[in-house]
Amino acid sequence: MIEIKHLSKTFSLKGRTVDAVRDVSLTVQDGDIYGVIGYSGAGKSTLVRCLNLLETPDSGTLTVNDSGLITVENGKIYHGENKQPMKEKQLNAMRRHIGMIFQHFNLLDRSTVFENVAYPLKYSGMSRAEISARVMEMLQLVDLTEKRDAYPSQLSGGQKQRVAIARALASHPKVLLSDEATSALDPDATESILALLRSLNEKLGLTIIMITHEMAVIKSICRHVAVMEDGRVVEEGSVYDIFAHPKQNITKHFVASASALNRVDKLLRDDSPLVRVNEGELLVRLLFSRDSVGDSVISRISRDFGVSISIVLASVEVLEGAPLGGMVAVLKGDEESVKSALDWLNKHHVEVEVLRRG
Numbered sequence: 001m002i003e004i005k006h007l008s009k010t011f012s013l014k015g016r017t018v019d020a021v022r023d024v025s026l027t028v029q030d031g032d033i034y035g036v037i038g039y040s041g042a043g044k045s046t047l048v049r050c051l052n053l054l055e056t057p058d059s060g061t062l063t064v065n066d067s068g069l070i071t072v073e074n075g076k077i078y079h080g081e082n083k084q085p086m087k088e089k090q091l092n093a094m095r096r097h098i099g100m101i102f103q104h105f106n107l108l109d110r111s112t113v114f115e116n117v118a119y120p121l122k123y124s125g126m127s128r129a130e131i132s133a134r135v136m137e138m139l140q141l142v143d144l145t146e147k148r149d150a151y152p153s154q155l156s157g158g159q160k161q162r163v164a165i166a167r168a169l170a171s172h173p174k175v176l177l178s179d180e181a182t183s184a185l186d187p188d189a190t191e192s193i194l195a196l197l198r199s200l201n202e203k204l205g206l207t208i209i210m211i212t213h214e215m216a217v218i219k220s221i222c223r224h225v226a227v228m229e230d231g232r233v234v235e236e237g238s239v240y241d242i243f244a245h246p247k248q249n250i251t252k253h254f255v256a257s258a259s260a261l262n263r264v265d266k267l268l269r270d271d272s273p274l275v276r277v278n279e280g281e282l283l284v285r286l287l288f289s290r291d292s293v294g295d296s297v298i299s300r301i302s303r304d305f306g307v308s309i310s311i312v313l314a315s316v317e318v319l320e321g322a323p324l325g326g327m328v329a330v331l332k333g334d335e336e337s338v339k340s341a342l343d344w345l346n347k348h349h350v351e352v353e354v355l356r357r358g
């Protein structure tokens with residue numbers, strides 16, 4: 001388990017201070033894939049760099065798996081319940097259990113794939129034969145054995161990121177921190193790296209913290225997510241709940257950015273014929289979640305209320321095994337029937353938003 005409590009970090013730069021992380025508390029369970037999303041400058045990278053103490057926080061406590069309690073006061077790091085100054089050796093042991101990958105891979109250009117992956121094992125006390133066996137095991141894990149003698153410049157972006165993942169996992173860490181690891185990749189390479197991370201999470205029970213500014217990445221592999229804004233975690237929960245019921249404006253923004261139904265906003269702006277309504281018609285956005293099942297809703301309102309429904313846009317996805325999505329549609333019927341249909345939808349956990357009235 002990873003537990004962060006009241007973590008803060010302020011930078012001072014030329015007399016100006018930036019509160020990069022403000023009083024953040026978070027818990028990540030073993031084996032979870034936990035997303036951290038936020039706009040540029042929100043403090044995401046600083047937060048994860050504090051997790052392996054690459055960045056020393058100003059204050060707060062953290063525990064990463066069996067690291068023991070780490071307390072930071074005034075930028076000084078203490079270890080254990082009785083708060084002894086943390087020794088270099090304890091710090092290194094802690095870091096060995098945390099792997100990290102980055103947006104720009106950070107590979108050694110003059111070293112081969114094999115040497116890159118072997119690098120973190122250099123001072124581990126392992127013999128050459130043990131290191132060689134471990135590197136080959138890692139290359140197999142990321143499906144790159146045939147590239148062992150290639151140099152980074154001879155690899156595609158996706159392959160470079162695979163090398164970085166193999167290197168991060170070479171010391172058999174229990175936790176992998178991923179800082180925008182897919183943002184420099186094309187969609188296919190992104191998909192394959194996400195699939196690899198998902199399989200490592202399942203196969204090795206690896207806990208993954210995924211930093212990203214793309215909701216699609218969160219949706220694709222995370223189970224929990226924290227939304228960061230201006231150094232704070234402003235919303236946190238299961239990915240399904242966050243997507244189904246975002247509360248903060250920034251979260252609504254992120255959720256909308258990943259929703260196909262949002263294309264309706266552009267259609268409305270452009271006054272597309274698709275979203276024009278005649279007198280007595282109503283353009284609505286209906287949102288379904290696991291408590292409301294889409295197709296029976298449609299047949300009910302046309303059958304029981306005599307309201308016709310024509311679909312403009314529809315998109316339903318499966319998140320955590322449950323359906324989530326909705327449609328934009330034009331409702332047509334007499335005023336009383338449409339009103340009863342909308343009331344019925346509300347009662348059945350379908351969120352209704354009227355976009356246009358004819």
Ligand SMILES: Nc1ncnc2c1ncn2[C@@H]1O[C@H](COP(=O)(O)OP(=O)(O)OP(=O)(O)O)[C@@H](O)[C@H]1O
Pocket residue numbers: 011012013018019020038039040041042043044045046047213
């Ligand atoms: N070493 C540093 N010195 C001074 N200010 C810093 C330093 N590192 C980060 N900051 C500032 O702290 C804030 C948070 O930065 P951080 O890199 O954590 O954001 P981020 O959420 O990772 O952004 P991005 O999505 O662009 O990577 C920013 O205002 C940044 O300018």
Ligand SMILES: [Mg+2]
Pocket residue numbers: 044045046179
């Ligand atoms: Mg960053």
